[in-house]
Amino acid sequence: MRLRRITLQHFRNIPLAELAFEGRQQFFVGDNGQGKTNLLEAAGFVSALRSFRTADTRVLIAQGQTEAALACEFEHEKFGVTKLVIKLRPGGKEVWCDGEKVTRLGDYLGRFPTVVFSSQDQQLVRGAPGLRRRWLDFTLAAMDTAYLRALQTYHKALAERNALLKRGAGGGELGAFEKPLATAAAELQVKREAGVAELAAHVATAYAQIADDAEQAGLRLAPDITAENAHAWLGVFERGRARDAQFRTTLAGPHRDDLLFTLNGRTAKDYGSEGQQRSLVLSLQLAQVSFFRARMGVEPLLLADDVLGELDPERRKRFWATLGESRQVIATGTSLPDAELGSWEVFRVAAGAFAKETTL
Numbered sequence: 610m611r612l613r614r615i616t617l618q619h620f621r622n623i624p625l626a627e628l629a630f631e632g633r634q635q636f637f638v639g640d641n642g643q644g645k646t647n648l649l650e651a652a653g654f655v656s657a658l659r660s661f662r663t664a665d666t667r668v669l670i671a672q673g674q675t676e677a678a679l680a681c682e683f684e685h686e687k688f689g690v691t692k693l694v695i696k697l698r699p700g701g702k703e704v705w706c707d708g709e710k711v712t713r714l715g716d717y718l719g720r721f722p723t724v725v726f727s728s729q730d731q732q733l734v735r736g737a738p739g740l741r742r743r744w745l746d747f748t749l750a751a752m753d754t755a756y757l758r759a760l761q762t763y764h765k766a767l768a769e770r771n772a773l774l775k776r777g778a779g780g781g782e783l784g785a786f787e788k789p790l791a792t793a794a795a796e797l798q799v800k801r802e803a804g805v806a807e808l809a810a811h812v813a814t815a816y817a818q819i820a821d822d823a824e825q826a827g828l829r830l831a832p833d834i835t836a837e838n839a840h841a842w843l844g845v846f847e848r849g850r851a852r853d854a855q856f857r858t859t860l861a862g863p864h865r866d867d868l869l870f871t872l873n874g875r876t877a878k879d880y881g882s883e884g885q886q887r888s889l890v891l892s893l894q895l896a897q898v899s900f901f902r903a904r905m906g907v908e909p910l911l912l913a914d915d916v917l918g919e920l921d922p923e924r925r926k927r928f929w930a931t932l933g934e935s936r937q938v939i940a941t942g943t944s945l946p947d948a949e950l951g952s953w954e955v956f957r958v959a960a961g962a963f964a965k966e967t968t969l
């Protein structure tokens with residue numbers, strides 16, 4: 610798919626911007642703090658209906674304003690030319706797709722896939738398990754509404770069970786929430802195992818294309834605990850009651866799963882060099898691109914936030930070659946990319962305003 614136009618109103622530091630994109634490569638250049646990432650964030654928001662930087666919609670609305678609006682036009686492999694309008698208010702968001710109001714998030718997710726490359730991605734290898742879990746959940750839920758539903762059910766039941774535990778409840782009282790918890794846990798486990806196996810194959814391919822070593826990259830699920838089926842999961846939660854009551858929280862379950870990255874079978878977090886970890890993170894995001902395309906039959910929109918400048922020249926060239934020219938890339942940076950990295954439509958960003966420059 611291709612983003613042809615985007616309009617932002619009162620979005621972060623951007624009072625009004627109306628941008629039309631001609632080709633498949635747009636570059637936003639400017640000093641720090643001018644609004645480059647804000648533009649990418651808006652493009653990401655219209656596809657995922659959430660920000661890749663914050664869970665709080667309120668901070669997206671320009672200071673002093675009560676509402677922000679985004680409108681865009683996609684050229685889409687499946688839906689043809691599609692127009693989306695999003696209104697953000699402190700209390701939430703409203704979405705229209707070709708003039709029709711979107712009432713169920715699940716119907717919309719994954720239709721306009723976007724993959725974000727950002728310098729924060731390094732944390733995916735080195736940071737806490739929660740970051741990897743969120744990445745996995747986002748990747749799988751975007752392509753599978755049943756996964757999203759299971760995830761929502763699980764977290765709702767988990768929150769209820771934990772609230773009871775905090776109040777000092779135990780035994781049978783917890784039972785009411787353990788059934789939905791167990792059913793959802795079983796579904797999450799099966800879908801995570803299958804999804805990770807599929808993603809692992811894409812990660813290995815991407816790593817072989819961009820890294821300069823001959824190591825084999827791997828990805829696997831490191832479950833906190835496993836059980837055969839929903840019935841067995843119920844047993845897990847029932848047996849955990851006494852210990853959970855002591856700690857006042859549900860200690861074991863899919864909410865503690867992790868993902869493990871490996872290089873030649875060894876944990877990348879502990880053994881991988883800085884450069885290898887960097888290649889691995891890029892491979893992970895490239896795997897998301899291939900996964901979305903394989904599942905949806907749609908070329909995702911790629912948003913690259915200040916990453917091109919961070920890569921050494923060799924890796925940058927290889928990364929670029931992997932992206933190919935059939936996909937749209939919207940990138941940002943404080944300086945323009947090398948001429949060998951394709952021909953960009955360039956926009957200069959200063960204090961939330963955008964000016965188109967001559968094409969590189």
Ligand SMILES: Nc1ncnc2c1ncn2[C@@H]1O[C@H](COP(=O)(O)OP(=O)(O)OP(=O)(O)O)[C@@H](O)[C@H]1O
Nearest residue numbers: 621622641642643644645646647668669670671672
């Ligand atoms: N809700 C808001 N209202 C007004 N301004 C905001 C809001 N949220 C963020 N900003 C402003 O947006 C600017 C940050 O923009 P952005 O994150 O896009 O920077 P950038 O151009 O990508 O810079 P860098 O290269 O440092 O990442 C800051 O000046 C910040 O104060």
